[in-house]
Amino acid sequence: MKQTIKTSRTAGYLEKMFRELNDHYFNSEIEEPIITIQSTPRAYGHVTVSKAWHKSNGDQRHELNIDAGTLDRPIEDVTATLLHEMVHLYHLQNNVKDCSRGGTYHNKRFKDTAEACDLHIEYDSRIGWSITFPTEALVDFIVTQGWEDIRMGRMDGYISGRPGRGTSAGTTEPPKPKKTSSTRKYICPHCKMSVRATREVNILCGDCLLRMEPVK
DNA sequence: TTTGAAAGCGCGCAATGGAG
DNA sequence: CTCCATTGCGCGCTTTCAAA
Numbered sequence: 001m002k003q004t005i006k007t008s009r010t011a012g013y014l015e016k017m018f019r020e021l022n023d024h025y026f027n028s029e030i031e032e033p034i035i036t037i038q039s040t041p042r043a044y045g046h047v048t049v050s051k052a053w054h055k056s057n058g059d060q061r062h063e064l065n066i067d068a069g070t071l072d073r074p075i076e077d078v079t080a081t082l083l084h085e086m087v088h089l090y091h092l093q094n095n096v097k098d099c100s101r102g103g104t105y106h107n108k109r110f111k112d113t114a115e116a117c118d119l120h121i122e123y124d125s126r127i128g129w130s131i132t133f134p135t136e137a138l139v140d141f142i143v144t145q146g147w148e149d150i151r152m153g154r155m156d157g158y159i160s161g162r163p164g165r166g167t168s169a170g171t172t173e174p175p176k177p178k179k180t181s182s183t184r185k186y187i188c189p190h191c192k193m194s195v196r197a198t199r200e201v202n203i204l205c206g207d208c209l210l211r212m213e214p215v216k
Numbered sequence: 217t218t219t220g221a222a223a224g225c226g227c228g229c230a231a232t233g234g235a236g
Numbered sequence: 237c238t239c240c241a242t243t244g245c246g247c248g249c250t251t252t253c254a255a256a
Contacts, residue, residue, distance in 0.1 A: 100243055107242065126227075128242080185250085
């Protein structure tokens with residue numbers, strides 16, 4: 001299987017996918033964003049609400065980021081994530097509020113548009129209608145387009161871990177490797193009380209009199 | 217290595233508002 | 237009025253940084 005391994009080539013591949021999805025599901029109405037590949041903790045991707053990018057001719061564009069780790073998943077999952085973010089862009093462009101709680105809770109307007117784009121949406125009480133799966137119809141579209149797995153995950157350690165504070169907004173530069181923390185966490189197996197230690201220790205929970213166990 | 221503390225995030229809960 | 241989706245917000249926990 002052909003595999004795309006360079007970040008720049010992958011971004012180009014995602015742009016190609018974006019254009020074809022935009023044409024197929026949105027009548028090419030979505031303005032092209034800047035597509036980035038960065039590590040985003042706790043999310044497969046995101047879009048910026050404001051137009052964070054300025055081109056030399058004065059145009060401003062949204063940023064559509066796909067999490068670096070996401071790209072090691074099957075192509076239908078990558079496509080579903082890309083489409084999910086495109087639904088947000090479509091709503092942003094049309095002044096449709098599809099999220100609240102600072103972009104975490106996805107409401108039914110999001111669900112409706114996403115389902116019209118061959119996505120299967122499931123509900124979670126914390127993040128609303130945000131859990132995204134590809135449908136058969138979307139998989140068929142992927143097959144028709146001949147898209148293949150990207151597979152540029154983290155097997156080479158190129159992009160991994162959480163970004164530090166103030167990540168370099170909008171670049172595809174690999175984050176510098178983090179110094180490993182010298183602290184470790186211990187948790188009581190019964191009451192779940194946790195403590196921090198800076199070296200390995202044997203410690204009992206004073207409430208339960210049980211040995212607290214280290215967690216990764 | 218130890219300690220203190222700031223910042224960020226998630227969870228839970230109560231309030232709100234629209235539909236029936 | 238009841239039900240349920242949605243929203244706002246505060247508390248507490250985790251992570252991270254920096255100074256000692």
